[in-house]
Amino acid sequence: MLREEPEPVASAQYSWGGEMTLVHTIVETLASATGRSPEELLHLHNAVDVDALESIFGPRGNGQLSPVTGEISFLVDDHEVVVKSHGRVLIRPAE
DSSP: OOOOOOOOSEEEEOOTTSSSOHHHHHHHHHHHHHOOOGGGGGGGGGTOOHHHHHHHHSOOTTSOOOSOOOEEEEEETTEEEEEETTSEEEEEEOO
8 A cells, every 4th residue: 555645835846957056946846845844954964965966866967957857855954855856856755
């Protein structure tokens, strides 16, 4: 039986190689979900290595998108943050 995923309380679409950084997208989406200011969430680096996320999913040095597909999730306070390889960022309540 498949596990039922809780509905996201916030989501955003990140553009790999765009103007906004991945960490900024995650922090802004998490702030929207929690009602906290982005400055309060800058401890995100304690929960995940954002540079590693960008390295895994982001474009290669030649500008080609990564062939890696999937998602990586981690907990920040009482929320699950899901980053999908195509750039979708979801915030769900932690179970």
